[in-house]
Amino acid sequence: MPLFSVPKEVAVGTAMLGVAFATGVLAGKRFPLVFGTQSGMMGRNSPLRQYILDHSLREHPILKKLRLLTAGHRCGRMMVSCEQAQLMANLVKLIKAKKVIEVGVFTGYNALNMALVLPDNGQVIACDINEDYAKIGRPLWKEAGVEHKIDLRIKPAIQTLNELLASGEAETFDFAFIDADKENYDEYYEKCLRLIKKGGIIAIDNVFWNGKVLKPRKGDLAAQSIHRLNEKLLRDARVNISMLPMGDGVTLAFKL
Numbered sequence: 594m595p596l597f598s599v600p601k602e603v604a605v606g607t608a609m610l611g612v613a614f615a616t617g618v619l620a621g622k623r624f625p626l627v628f629g630t631q632s633g634m635m636g637r638n639s640p641l642r643q644y645i646l647d648h649s650l651r652e653h654p655i656l657k658k659l660r661l662l663t664a665g666h667r668c669g670r671m672m673v674s675c676e677q678a679q680l681m682a683n684l685v686k687l688i689k690a691k692k693v694i695e696v697g698v699f700t701g702y703n704a705l706n707m708a709l710v711l712p713d714n715g716q717v718i719a720c721d722i723n724e725d726y727a728k729i730g731r732p733l734w735k736e737a738g739v740e741h742k743i744d745l746r747i748k749p750a751i752q753t754l755n756e757l758l759a760s761g762e763a764e765t766f767d768f769a770f771i772d773a774d775k776e777n778y779d780e781y782y783e784k785c786l787r788l789i790k791k792g793g794i795i796a797i798d799n800v801f802w803n804g805k806v807l808k809p810r811k812g813d814l815a816a817q818s819i820h821r822l823n824e825k826l827l828r829d830a831r832v833n834i835s836m837l838p839m840g841d842g843v844t845l846a847f848k849l
């Protein structure tokens with residue numbers, strides 16, 4: 594005797610949805626992504642994400658301090674996810690990077706994360722328009738002993754990137770992380786591509802834009818901009834790419 598009964602149509606519909614979801618999961622189709630951006634299977638507060646953190650996060654104690662401090666800020670959700678930052682640190686180490694760019698710094702969680710793995714003469718050119726955010730992180734950059742590696746430039750990132758190009762620094766960077774205003778993503782990508790060396794890597798954050806790239810709405814310039822760049826990257830012969838379902842989606846572009 595069932596504990597409760599549902600109309601046949603509802604039962605059939607639910608079963609079909611379940612099969613569709615499972616098929617999507619098994620076939621690696623888009624269902625898990627649709628359900629898994631910020632609220633579902635792999636969302637920020639999901640058990641699976643917690644499992645990932647419990648079984649892979651190796652966070653420097655001062656980095657953790659900055660993460661917890663930033664999480665309490667009213668804009669704390671802008672911070673990059675810690676597992677994504679760890680992937681970037683691993684890549685920076687793997688390619689023995691010396692010079693990196695960050696477009697969009699906030700309190701500097703990822704700037705600190707990269708500075709911690711750069712050699713002592715390494716350099717993070719950190720671009721942001723808001724110095725107040727960086728003031729939160731700077732004491733911790735100092736406490737970690739890497740403040741000297743973080744060169745914070747407070748002005749629109751496009752201006753900083755243009756200045757780097759004008760001062761002859763094209764093809765001298767190893768790694769770039771793009772994580773500022775989404776409407777300018779394409780311009781950041783093009784300039785970073787000129788600034789990094791062959792074999793260098795560009796990581797682009799928020800490439801899912803919380804699922805809105807699936808059907809960008811007319812007035813949503815951020816979703817449109819990210820979606821356009823995603824489409825362009827698919828066909829961009831200057832790079833190899835991987836789009837990863839981590840955080841809000843991150844694309845890695847490897848310069849050929």
Ligand SMILES: C[S@@+](CC[C@H](N)C(=O)[O-])C[C@H]1O[C@@H](n2cnc3c(N)ncnc32)[C@H](O)[C@@H]1O
Nearest residue numbers: 671672673697698699703721722749750773774
């Ligand atoms: C998502 S947050 C960056 C998070 C950061 N990467 C981290 O590790 O936590 C975006 C940042 O981009 C900055 N930003 C927005 N527009 C910008 C612009 N035109 N030029 C430079 N920075 C900008 C914001 O002030 C904000 O700090």
